[in-house]
Amino acid sequence: MGEQQERRAGGGPTWWRQGPSWWHRRDDQERAPRLPWRSTVLLTVFVLAGSNIAAQGQLDDREHLDPFARVLLFVASGLLLWRKRYPVAVVFGTTLAATLYLGAGYPYGPVFLAVAVACFDAVVAGHRRAAWAAVGVFWAGHALVAHWLYEWLPPSGDAAASWTQEGVIAAWVAAILAVSELARTRHEQWARERAERARAARRRADEERLRIARELHDVLAHSISVINVQAGVGLALLDSDPEQARTALTTIKAKSKEALGEVRQVLDTLRTPGDAPRAPAPGLDRLPELVSQAAGAGLTVEVEGEPPRLAPATDLAAFRIVQEALTNVVRHSGSRHARVRLDHGDGATLRLRIDDDGPATGADAGGSGNGLAGMRERAAALGGTIEAGPRADGGFRVLAVLPLRAAVGASGDAPEEDR
Incomplete structure (x- = not known):
């Protein structure tokens, strides 16, 4: 046409x-x-x-x-x-x-x-x-x-x-072609190396974007879920129980302030990628804080087991997995009771198991998909796995297996930054 x-x-x-x-160069589109x-x-x-x-x-x-x-x-x-x-x-x-x-x-x-x-x-x-x-x-x-x-x-x-002269010319022609082919090979090798470096840079950028997206999702989803629950409580009790409504509003204020601080920390890493974070990344040492926040949202959480000493990346991944799992219980489960179990008895892996008794309050039992995908990406980045799905006796289970060897050296000592 x-x-x-x-x-x-x-x-x-x-x-x-x-x-x-x-007639043209191979790259004449450029x-x-x-x-x-x-x-x-x-x-x-x-x-x-x-x-x-x-x-x-x-x-x-x-x-x-x-x-x-x-x-x-x-x-x-x-x-x-x-x-x-x-x-x-x-x-x-x-x-x-x-x-x-x-x-x-x-x-x-x-x-x-x-x-x-x-x-x-x-x-x-x-x-x-x-x-x-x-x-x-x-x-x-x-x-x-x-x-x-x-x-x-x-x-x-x-x-x-003389044919001798012709042989000299033939050798001259062969030398030209040989040098040209050698230069072409080196040129293509340099082009492949440049392309590989460009792909590696794009891959690192994509991984960094995914990491930041996971951080923002985990921070905002958990915080907004708690704020949403507390806002509902405050509205329901505003006339009948003003003191309880005041407590809900206080929780909303504290949680929103905390969420803003964590979001600011993530954004600071974007503005100054070469600088160290101003605040340490959260880890399983803040598990009691998660339990307290869940209690403020009406969810009772039982914790079994003690967390081992972990490297910052593994500690952060474990914390975010528990945080996301409890957020999904608050948002998508009719249960007001959840259990968190930590097991590292084999000395090689940390097993995180988060259970609730259900039933699901909608079609998105266990989460809408983005949170579960983020948990799987976190675990896979450390060489671990995530299993999530309904239990045979009802409710929902998230089981994360994270390797401890990725968190400690061959001698079994913790990294310097964890001491």
Whole structure:
């Protein structure tokens, strides 16, 4: 449809203006690279001046440099100005000019350098077949002139070239291709390394975003759930029991202040990623605080077992898992009783089990999904697992298994920051 509209507008198809795909660089969808003016000027001057010097030693064997020869030398080296944008066209144009130059019997010299540079850039740009074909045609054309067409081409009275000379030229061509292939391999390796570093940076950024999203979800979901329950209590008792309503409002104020402090701490890590947090991350030592907050929301929590000494990351993950599980009980379960059990008897793992007796108050029994996904991500980041689902006898269970070996060293000592 677009091509038909373009033809109606009088433009016709665009392929004839852009040329075939092999005409351009592989990355010609990106911004066109700058023209290498300086290097091209230096090469052109070197080729022209060097050919004049080389001609002085070949006065008896080759034709003198005339204006046509200088034009061919200028074209062969001047085309290199576009070698970054159109490497295939340049390598064929340069080799054609060089073939005409040598076929006309002009002196050997730096014209080979122009062919080498064009071939090098074409191979590095990824056009290996085009570069090999162009250089192969160049060598075949020289061999044809030097061994079969020399009788009809200048200089007059010229004899056939020796095969030794032809072998030297073939070795020169092979060396150009070998160096070009080596450079291409290194270029592709550097490109892969850059791409891998970019992917790693994106991956770290994604992981950091997920971590911050989990922190914000856990802080806000728990705090807002408690605030919501206390607000309901306050509204219900505002007229009949003002003192109890005052207590609910006091709880709302304290919980909102705490939530704001934790959110500020998370946001501070975004603003100053290189600085250490101003306050320590919460851990299982704050489990009594969670129990007290749950009691304020009307949920009685029994705790069995004592938490072991944990590294900050594991301690934070365990705290957030218990916090999220109790938040889900408050929000989604009709039970007003929950049990938290901590077990690390095997010395290798910490088992956190949070149970409630149900029943669920809606379709989102156990949570809406985001909280459970966050818990699983936290556990997986430490090499642990999370199992969550309804119990056979009713209610809901969250079972987290976190490895203790990720929290302590091989000698069994706690990390320095935990002491």
